[in-house]
Amino acid sequence: MTATEIDDPQVLQQGYVIIEDLLSPAECDEIGERLLEYARGDREATGRLQVQREPALVRSGQQVEPGQDVRKISGLWDDELIRRELITRPAVAQRIQSILGEKLWLFRADALMKPGKVGSEKGFHQDSPYWPIEPMSLWSCWLPLDDATVENGCMLVIPGSQAGGGLPHESTQDDYVIPSSRYDLDAVVPVPMRRGSGLFFHSLVVHGTAANTSGQSRRAITMSYFGAEHRYTGDDEAPDYPVVAPRP
Numbered sequence: 001m002t003a004t005e006i007d008d009p010q011v012l013q014q015g016y017v018i019i020e021d022l023l024s025p026a027e028c029d030e031i032g033e034r035l036l037e038y039a040r041g042d043r044e045a046t047g048r049l050q051v052q053r054e055p056a057l058v059r060s061g062q063q064v065e066p067g068q069d070v071r072k073i074s075g076l077w078d079d080e081l082i083r084r085e086l087i088t089r090p091a092v093a094q095r096i097q098s099i100l101g102e103k104l105w106l107f108r109a110d111a112l113m114k115p116g117k118v119g120s121e122k123g124f125h126q127d128s129p130y131w132p133i134e135p136m137s138l139w140s141c142w143l144p145l146d147d148a149t150v151e152n153g154c155m156l157v158i159p160g161s162q163a164g165g166g167l168p169h170e171s172t173q174d175d176y177v178i179p180s181s182r183y184d185l186d187a188v189v190p191v192p193m194r195r196g197s198g199l200f201f202h203s204l205v206v207h208g209t210a211a212n213t214s215g216q217s218r219r220a221i222t223m224s225y226f227g228a229e230h231r232y233t234g235d236d237e238a239p240d241y242p243v244v245a246p247r248p
């Protein structure tokens with residue numbers, strides 16, 4: 001790995017970086033097809049895998065093509081292909097290790113499907129305020145399986161916003177977001193990306209995605225990791241977070 005890596009001082013200041021071509025187009029297709037199998041119900045979502053429909057479609061009862069109504073598939077650690085090919089992939093895990101240290105656990109690995117014309121907005125938020133892990137310094141890799149564009153809902157980020165610490169969030173009908181008075185919309189930068197590339201980002205970077213207004217789907221997998229310095233702060237018993245490295 002070179003000095004333009006995710007532990008580069010400029011990257012740490014900005015709070016995110018794109019590393020290109022982590023997956024080949026064929027690998028994106030294979031994983032994307034696996035997600036569609038869950039979305040269509042052709043493959044059973046077992047263990048921690050869960051399929052969540054687009055809330056607005058559930059409310060309206062509007063019918064779309066099978067699988068095109070899914071917002072999120074969570075618990076992807078329990079999919080053998082995605083665990084092997086992506087979550088534990090050295091090109092991803094080793095980069096996160098360069099910041100968080102040798103020992104790595106997975107906090108979450110979810111697919112955000114954002115189907116064409118249907119996929120809804122994810123409002124501006126920081127990840128850490130959602131999560132019972134401290135300190136608020138986890139790192140994630142967000143990897144689109146389709147080219148991510150402004151039209152289909154690429155990531156929108158505020159560079160350097162992690163430096164301001166955790167911001168208040170409020171619940172809306174389907175979301176949990178930062179009140180618009182608490183961030184500068186003019187500072188938002190769209191981050192279009194080629195499929196198979198990874199956006200590595202700090203868990204306090206303010207980010208969101210727009211609704212998919214295009215006819216093209218925008219499937220992405222987001223993987224969030226924590227290290228030995230982090231601890232669980234939830235009220236319930238700590239979940240059995242998967243060990244990513246060193247592999248048992």
Ligand SMILES: O=C(O)CCC(=O)C(=O)O
Binds near residue numbers: 127209
């Ligand atoms: O993919 C999206 O639409 C949102 C992703 C996101 O907010 C995240 O990975 O934390």
